[in-house]
Amino acid sequence: MIKISRDKLNGALAKIARSCDLFLPVKKAGEVNYGKFDENAEVSLDTLKTVKSAKDFFFPQSETMMKFKLSGKNIEIEDIRKQPEPFVIFGVRGCDYRSFSILDNVFLQEPVDTFYKARRDAATIVTLACNKPETSCFCKAFGIDAAEPQGDATGWLDEKYLYLNANTEKGEKLLETVGEFSQPDDGKAVEELKKTTREITAKLPYSNIDLSRFKPENLNELFNLPVWNELSEACLGCGTCTFVCPTCQCFDIREFKTDTGVNRFRCWDSCMYSDFTQMAAANSRTTQMQRYRQRFMHKLVYYPSQYGGTYSCVGCGRCVNKCPQHLNILKVIKKIGGRKDD
């Protein structure tokens, strides 16, 4: 383990940024989100949660997939994919780090999504332990340890130092890069930090929320619960929850015409939208209740059924903070989770 004192941190980050693109939580227009490091960036490693999740790095909100040139009856396809340059993401919290493996299950499963995979392979991920998880955090319910996230390297911050430990070869290389700014550490301070974080986490109101009823074998029983009507009543179908969610992976593929042809792109989409399942002649989900139910059934029942029991939620609490109607996955879990008598 090494440590870098806070006054040398900027120098260390600048050194990383000279070798490849470095992304980390940056404050811009009053909000903290992942942004590219440069000397003017207002780095904010102490902010607990970025507004948007870290999924953009591998599954961007919008990306051009290919271009078509049209002439007469002929079409030419231009494959515009390039091998991405290596890059570093610094300061990923345990919840967001878990979300990568949830997305991996979908995008890296055969047939592999090569757009996603290329970016995934190019990344070095440095996670950052949480110091003060807040009330909307419930990562512990999904078995995530906010005190010791994984990744290529793990970081801990206290008032004086950033402590770093390498977990992979990529991580060791990164620690070498910042070697001149660092000194060895015996790990005692980190043990204290971990202990404090775990104590705070244990006392959070939703850390032990009961998920026991969300099991694949209860699929039809849960689908048919009348309580979905009540739960979804206030839903506006705005899709904010899906856009801030680190595990929502639905996308649309669309095209637009350019001066020289057609660009095909994909972008995030939301199962909360009324035209998500609209076909020429039919729509399989015509009410907001059905769409609301789909989102939570997918996260808590369908996905676990497909991927060995893993829930497609990391307890980051972004939907809890951002839903304009104060609806969120916690309300669903509380209402349905452990009850057997509905």
Next chain:
Amino acid sequence: MTNENLIPRIGVITDIRRDTPDVKTFRVVGTDGKKLFEHLPGQCAMVSVPGVGECMFSITSSPTNTEYMEFSIKKCGCVTEVIHSLEPGQQITVRGPYGKNFPVEGDFKGKDLLFIAGGIGLAPLRSVINYVRHYRKNYGKVVVVYGSRSKDDLVDIEEIKNEWINEPDFQVYLTIDRPQEGWDGHVGFVPAYVKELGLDPTMTAVLCGPPIMIKFTLQGLLELGFKKERVYTTLELRMKCGIGKCGRCNVGDKFVCKDGPVFRMDELDELPPEY
């Protein structure tokens, strides 16, 4: 499957046949004049007109056709409307094949087969019926019950009349919804006709057509003693990626593009009714 799952190939439309007032069948090859890719009966492909959109269609031609692929496409939305306006020589894009096929080398082998189709529902069945005709010895007797709104709405009627009815141990029953001048065949809806025919419930059945037809035909088959484990159908939902990632065709713990479109009726019983 090509290495690139989301990047399509270029196909050339070499022939267009008008089947019915709103169904045309498009013959497609690659730019080298050869078949674009191999598939199995029941599998689908994403066809697009760049600048208009991309849609999933079942591959109507049989895998045993080594020269080209065919898509029977009903005009019913903005993409299919443009596809219907295309002319031979036009290039389109095609990617696939996608999805699970009918178990022609599994459960179907050696069995008596009953195919029931309504309207454009014949499109996915034509692929498997012609596959069965090609490997005729591998299967038992074949019964086809096919109905449409009118005699003008029967897809592939030329192939049915000129080829299918001449096959040995191969019965074809056609019906149209309402009486029509020039039609001396059966009149009535498919589900009722199926019950009238008193079909042998030991056959393995494949149903394809509008949801309402499937619902009532299945009821009829169950009354006749058919078992759900031996009745197959195909589902159709909105799709974008075709490889189980975009989330659009998700029903329960299945993706129709990847885990379907072919399902057994007992498998559908396990899924929430959102299809």
